[in-house]
Amino acid sequence: MDGNASGEDYENIDWDTEDELEIQNIAPSSSLVTRNAEVIVGNGEASSSAGPSNSNLLQHFLGMGFSEQLIVKAIKENGETNTESILESLLTYAALEDSPDELNPCHLNSPQQQQCVDNGQLSSDYDESFLDDLSESDSWSGSEVAEIASSLPEHEKVLLSLANMGYTVEEASAAVARCGPEASIAELTDFIGAAQMAKTEDVFFEEEKPKISLANGGLKKRKLYELEMWKRKKRKGMLNEEDDVLRLPNPMIGFGVPTDAMVVTHRTLPEAAIGPPFFYYENVALAPKGVWDTISRFLYDVQPEFVDSKYFCAAARKRGYVHNLPIHNRFPLLPLPPRTINDALPLTKRWWPEWDKRTKLNCLQTVIGSARLTDRIRKALEKWGDDPPLHVQKYVIEECRKWNLVWVGKNKLAPLEPDEFEMLLGFPRNHTRGGGISRTDRYKSLGNSFQVDTVAYHLSALKDVFPNGINLLSLFSGIGGAEVALHRLGIPLKNVVSVEISEANRDIVRSWWEQTNQKGNLIHLADVQQLNGDRLEQFMGSFGGFDLIVGGSPCNNLAGSNRVSRDGLEGEQSSLFYDYFRILDLVKCIMNKQQ
DNA sequence: AATACAATGATGGGGTTT
DNA sequence: AAACCCCATCATTGTATT
Numbered sequence: 356m357d358g359n360a361s362g363e364d365y366e367n368i369d370w371d372t373e374d375e376l377e378i379q380n381i382a383p384s385s386s387l388v389t390r391n392a393e394v395i396v397g398n399g400e401a402s403s404s405a406g407p408s409n410s411n412l413l414q415h416f417l418g419m420g421f422s423e424q425l426i427v428k429a430i431k432e433n434g435e436t437n438t439e440s441i442l443e444s445l446l447t448y449a450a451l452e453d454s455p456d457e458l459n460p461c462h463l464n465s466p467q468q469q470q471c472v473d474n475g476q477l478s479s480d481y482d483e484s485f486l487d488d489l490s491e492s493d494s495w496s497g498s499e500v501a502e503i504a505s506s507l508p509e510h511e512k513v514l515l516s517l518a519n520m521g522y523t524v525e526e527a528s529a530a531v532a533r534c535g536p537e538a539s540i541a542e543l544t545d546f547i548g549a550a551q552m553a554k555t556e557d558v559f560f561e562e563e564k565p566k567i568s569l570a571n572g573g574l575k576k577r578k579l580y581e582l583e584m585w586k587r588k589k590r591k592g593m594l595n596e597e598d599d600v601l602r603l604p605n606p607m608i609g610f611g612v613p614t615d616a617m618v619v620t621h622r623t624l625p626e627a628a629i630g631p632p633f634f635y636y637e638n639v640a641l642a643p644k645g646v647w648d649t650i651s652r653f654l655y656d657v658q659p660e661f662v663d664s665k666y667f668c669a670a671a672r673k674r675g676y677v678h679n680l681p682i683h684n685r686f687p688l689l690p691l692p693p694r695t696i697n698d699a700l701p702l703t704k705r706w707w708p709e710w711d712k713r714t715k716l717n718c719l720q721t722v723i724g725s726a727r728l729t730d731r732i733r734k735a736l737e738k739w740g741d742d743p744p745l746h747v748q749k750y751v752i753e754e755c756r757k758w759n760l761v762w763v764g765k766n767k768l769a770p771l772e773p774d775e776f777e778m779l780l781g782f783p784r785n786h787t788r789g790g791g792i793s794r795t796d797r798y799k800s801l802g803n804s805f806q807v808d809t810v811a812y813h814l815s816a817l818k819d820v821f822p823n824g825i826n827l828l829s830l831f832s833g834i835g836g837a838e839v840a841l842h843r844l845g846i847p848l849k850n851v852v853s854v855e856i857s858e859a860n861r862d863i864v865r866s867w868w869e870q871t872n873q874k875g876n877l878i879h880l881a882d883v884q885q886l887n888g889d890r891l892e893q894f895m896g897s898f899g900g901f902d903l904i905v906g907g908s909p910c911n912n913l914a915g916s917n918r919v920s921r922d923g924l925e926g927e928q929s930s931l932f933y934d935y936f937r938i939l940d941l942v943k944c945i946m947n948k949q950q
Numbered sequence: 951a952a953t954a955c956a957a958t959g960a961t962g963g964g965g966t967t968t
Numbered sequence: 969a970a971a972c973c974c975c976a977t978c979a980t981t982g983t984a985t986t
Contacts, residue, residue, distance in 0.1 A: 605967095641966070641967085674974085720975075756971075757971090793958085803974045918962065919975075
């Protein structure tokens with residue numbers, strides 16, 4: 356396995372854990388069904404013969420825009436009592452069965468944007484809020500939520516509830532205005548549903564606003580998030596120990612890493628997930644609870660592959676990858692990059708004190724440690740000789756880990772340089788240098804990027820499949836981690852449609868494209884939200900479909916370092932995930948049609 | 951020299967898992 | 969309890985433009 360001599364690499368590896376089983380061959384999307392297996396059997400008969408006794412329930416889901424047929428099916432499967440499971444099933448049906456040919460290029464987290472063949476409407480991920488709303492007002496009387504909710508005026512509570520169900524504040528406000536302030540949630544959703552079905556939104560709502568913009572409501576996002584947290588807790592308590600939430604594997608090696616025997620060589624993908632096209636989605640592994648469940652549910656119930664790039668290079672990078680790629684015949688890029696700090700940054704060895712036991716760097720982020728910090732540390736160390744006392748050592752090590760500092764002189768620590776970022780992440784030297792990009796922007800772009808060796812290892816399975824090269828749709832391309840990975844794998848890039856909002860990043864990729872003498876075509880677009888079915892069909896018509904769709908959507912609102920707006924998947928930037936899904940689903944449909 | 955804007959520097963918490 | 973984290977904001981400094 357690990358050919359490297361330094362034994363410290365194994366420190367965190369728990370070889371005989373059983374966790375690794377969790378991410379693998381578990382039958383996909385079984386949780387919804389198996390969890391309520393007994394309910395299905397028990398209630399199925401009664402429901403099918405007599406229909407739902409609770410017509411209120413039916414009405415309610417109708418009001419949300421789901422078709423009667425689907426609702427009955429969902430109630431059959433889940434029983435009448437478990438409204439949450441019903442909604443979950445409805446969402447799943449909608450996500451899997453919709454023909455989204457004519458989905459608008461806007462966010463799917465708002466039911467307004469859903470156009471389904473059967474009039475079904477997707478709601479957002481906020482299934483738990485629905486339960487609260489059905490069980491009416493006393494759900495607000497919990498002592499915990501009281502502090503949060505009590506600070507809100509009554510009408511804002513209602514707006515918040517609706518927002519949590521995926522409606523925009525505009526929709527919610529319009530509904531309240533029409534139905535009156537005393538209207539129940541059910542009435543309001545009925546109104547909105549009717550408005551949507553009539554497709555006369557514009558009469559009621561000025562213009563489609565894809566995001567749940569709480570600015571208008573005067574609510575702080577912070578409160579929304581706290582409320583979410585509380586509800587999740589509450590749900591856990593109510594349904595006692597739901598263990599269908601994804602858990603992170605340990606060790607985080609996915610289906611295997613080059614230095615390790617492949618733990619799994621085969622998996623069964625859900626039917627709906629199978630290509631063409633192949634797809635590859637990436638985001639941070641340590642997202643708020645429930646985020647990966649949602650991502651997985653949207654991406655055809657494919658279980659994420661969680662991998663830490665510390666098994667590929669000298670820096671940690673814990674990421675989840677949802678993809679439908681083959682997982683046999685993987686191979687790494689050569690030469691294998693250095694996998695310890697020592698090997699990656701040999702000049703630091705001379706100054707590395709024996710009491711700093713680190714062999715791997717932590718995750719390379721978008722910002723670096725300050726000069727003042729390293730100055731403080733130097734002064735603290737200079738007071739002592741070669742052997743500082745334990746409490747000083749502890750302080751220094753703590754700051755080193757927090758800021759990824761390395762030793763560059765006696766008592767002298769420093770953050771990594773941008774070119775060291777490039778090297779550790781597997782990019783060619785000076786990939787992000789020059790051409791008008793600032794130093795801080797380099798850090799930002801690199802910190803947001805793929806680790807090339809890791810991604811290349813996963814994509815390597817495609818080399819045999821596409822010996823003549825591929826057509827690539829690259830969303831949220833950034834500095835082109837996927838493109839670089841494919842190029843280094845020797846997979847020719849025929850046509851690349853690359854969507855990236857940052858001009859600086861587009862410049863970097865274009866410059867790389869020219870410097871590496873690419874033979875194919877590079878088409879750059881700026882905004883995923885502008886990429887609609889017409890554009891896609893145009894591209895796909897000209898070169899015959901995409902072979903691979905890669906993308907890592909923004910993690911701003913998921914990342915742990917964000918202390919201000921860690922709002923989850925519905926956050927301002929991170930909700931662009933739904934555009935990844937939208938575009939992927941569009942491409943799938945178009946390709947099916949063309950066959 | 952005054953101004954506008956871009957780049958940099960410093961600071962600050964908490965959710966989650968082990 | 970400890971460790972970790974593709975960060976946002978604002979004050980300050982640097983640079984270009986008038």
